[in-house]
Amino acid sequence: MNNPYGNDLAYIHDDGFGGFARQASRGILGLLQKAGLNDGLIVDLGCGSGIWAHIATENGYSAHGIDISENMIQLAQKQAPNASFEVNSFLKAQIPSCTAVTCMGECMNYLFDQDHSDEQLRLLFSRIHDALQPGGLFIFDVAGPGYADATGPHKRHFISEDWAVLVHVSEYKREQKLTRYITAFRKTEDGSYRRTEEVHRIQLLTGAHLAKILRDIGFKVRIRKGYGNFQLSPAHSVVIARKE
Ligand SMILES: C[S@@+](CC[C@H](N)C(=O)[O-])C[C@H]1O[C@@H](n2cnc3c(N)ncnc32)[C@H](O)[C@@H]1O
CATH class of the missing domain: 2.20.25.110 (S-adenosyl-L-methionine-dependent methyltransferases)
Structure with missing residues (x-):
């Protein structure tokens, strides 16, 4: 599509639906801290208006956000002035060397990029594996059938x-x-x-399907129903993939 999350919808998403990112952020911080990942770069795919990037930079991390929507990135630059951002599809972007990669709010499901396919996701997961430090985490949620x-x-x-x-x-x-x-x-x-x-x-995707692709690449994978105490709908999965 031409201009997803244009000016008005980007504003409305940030203003009315930012609670999701705030609650998920708490769970992600918990997962990072439990894994001993207390600093370093977090790359946030589909970063939206930068809510998580802001929280990450307030908690000792540096953050780089990637989003296909220019309007979202404009909001993110204001919301998280200490993070860096780029307008790009995460299916095409380079993933810099990092401590963790995150992708919250069903971003992996969107068909905004015409090239979206299982094969493109596999290539992305493989680039993420290369970019992560040993012990680094790739954490995301997906919406599934139902x-x-x-x-x-x-x-x-x-x-x-x-x-x-x-x-x-x-x-x-x-x-x-x-x-x-x-x-x-x-x-x-x-x-x-x-x-x-x-x-x-x-595109609806199950956690189990993506977990198989991740395991074939070499990740150790767990699937959860939420981000810590923040439970998602029964059709959602949170995938936590660790680079060994
Ligand atoms: C529901 S919003 C979630 C935003 C943010 N992660 C949050 O939780 O507030 C989905 C975001 O994914 C972005 N997105 C979808 N497909 C993308 C792609 N292929 N590359 C980069 N961003 C993408 C959209 O532009 C949008 O900002």
Whole structure:
């Protein structure tokens, strides 16, 4: 698609849906600390508006965020001034040498990059394996089949003071794909509301399927239902992959 997470949806995601990244961040910090990874570079794939990058830099790490949305990266640069960022698809970006790689909020599922495929994910996982220090962690969540039923009504609305958003999800069970039809209204300076539409297509992926690819590369893998105490829906998996 042309401009995913354009100006208004990037703003709305940060303003209304940033709680996910804040809660997941607590769990990720716990996993890093438990593994003795208390400093070094964290590369955040699909970093969005930089919520986790900001928290990481406040907790003794340096952070580099990669996101395909220019508007998300603009917000991230403001939110996390001590981190570095790049507008790019993580399927194409180089992964610098690092302590950990993270990818939260179903970023691995999105079909924004037309080249998205199992083979491209395998190549990405292999680049991540090369970039990680021994003992380094690759932590991410994915949405799997059954997502639409597991996450509540298929048509939902969310309202705030200066925006409203309508979301309709359709899951295509045979193809293991899901489409989110999003209509967003954002208040402008003259008090009227600007309407934008985005359609997000995602590939549903199971943790077990991705774990097999990761193990073939040499990672040691655990699958969890959440980030520490922050539990996700039954259709989601959190994958924790460790470079030996
Ligand atoms: C649901 S948002 C999550 C953002 C952030 N991780 C968070 O939790 O707040 C998904 C993000 O993934 C990004 N994204 C999706 N596919 C991508 C790709 N191939 N390369 C880089 N970013 C991607 C989107 O632009 C968006 O910012």
